[in-house]
Amino acid sequence: MEKEELxxxxxxxxxxxxxxxxILTYSDFLDLNEQNILHSxxxxxxxxxxLLFGGYETAERQMAAFVSDAFCCKEDYPIACIKIxxxxxxxxxxxxHRDYLGSILNLGIERCKIGDILVEEDGxxxxxxxxxxxxxxxxxxxxKHTPVKAERITEENQLPTPKREEISGTVASPRLDSVIGLAFRTSRSSMISYIESGKVFINGKSVVSNGYVLKEGDIVSVRGKGKFQFHSVTSKTKKNRSxxxxxxxC
Known part of the structure; x- marks a missing residue:
């Protein structure tokens, strides 16, 4: 049986x-491809x-919670956060990110047991x-060559907040290919191959249509490039660009 069928x-x-x-049941952490299959x-x-959650808002790797109609309590995902x-x-x-992940996996831990890793200046x-x-x-x-310590984060206010950079500009339209080009500061045509090869996910679902029109709040993840949240179209130019x-x- 193929991996996807399993x-x-x-x-x-x-x-x-x-x-x-x-009862509540939970999956392990799912990557974007697995989330896309789940949505299907x-x-x-x-x-x-x-329901999907990865420990913080907009997490890329997420666990799925299967909630029965008979279950009325709040889901409590088996997710913890440690700081290294x-x-x-x-x-x-x-x-x-590669250094941290490599060291963790070298301990014999399966990738599905590890969610997102957010790297900051101090760890x-x-x-x-x-x-x-x-x-x-x-x-x-x-x-690598750096002695480190690991400790569990127990207070919610100690959890990391993902850093974001605001980007604004004009595009031909709020189509996926145009906005991705703006987000990663490259040409629209250079991003088409990412879309057509299944490397682009919107809210965890694979999108292979260049003409997909982004909506306010959409989270766009591009394998090998990063992710961004589409905020809004603020105005139209005289040449009818958005x-x-x-x-x-970041």
Missing amino acids: FKKRMLELSKKSYYRG LSFSDTGVQV SPLNRKFSDTLT AFVFCHTSMVDFLIDEICRI HVILYKY
């Missing part, structure tokens, strides 16, 4: 378990609602399955 079978099993037992499935015959910080910032390496915030917290805190002591505002995640 994934579909697993999601349907979780939905049925939620329905027949009247119908759960109408199992009587469950599927250098023991001595003065002598630490400049660490990237990184790692979202993970709650079952991984103690292991990560005990085992992560070095990233002035738009969007927020690119």
Whole structure:
């Protein structure tokens, strides 16, 4: 059985378990491709609602919660956040997302147990399955050549807030290909291959149409480039071009 079919079978099993037992069930962290497959499935015959969350607003990697109609309590995703910080910032390496992820996976942890990793100047915030917290805190002591410490974030006000850069400009129209070109400061034509090859996701769903018209609040993720939130069309120019505002995640 192909990987995609196995994934579909697993999601349907979780939905049925939620329905027949009247409990909440959760997936592991899902990447954008898996979220897209999930969106294509119908759960109408199992009587469950599927909700996605990744530990913070606009997270890319998210868990799916399967909520039975019989369940009336608030979903409590098994997601935790740990902060990894250098023991001595003065002598630490400049660490990237790849460095943090590589060190974590080298411990033998499956990628599906790790959510987003937000890198900041003084370290990184790692979202993970709650079952991984103690292991990560005990085992992560070095990233590349930099000695580090890991600690769990327990207060909501300590959680990271993704940084965003406001970008504004004029485009021919609020079509996907035009706005992506503005977001990543490149030509519209150079982004068409990303769209047609299935590397562009809007709100977790794959979009392969260049002519998709973006709506206010849409989250656009482009594999290998980054992501942004489309804000609005603010006005029209004399040449009938659209002035738009969007927020690119740093």
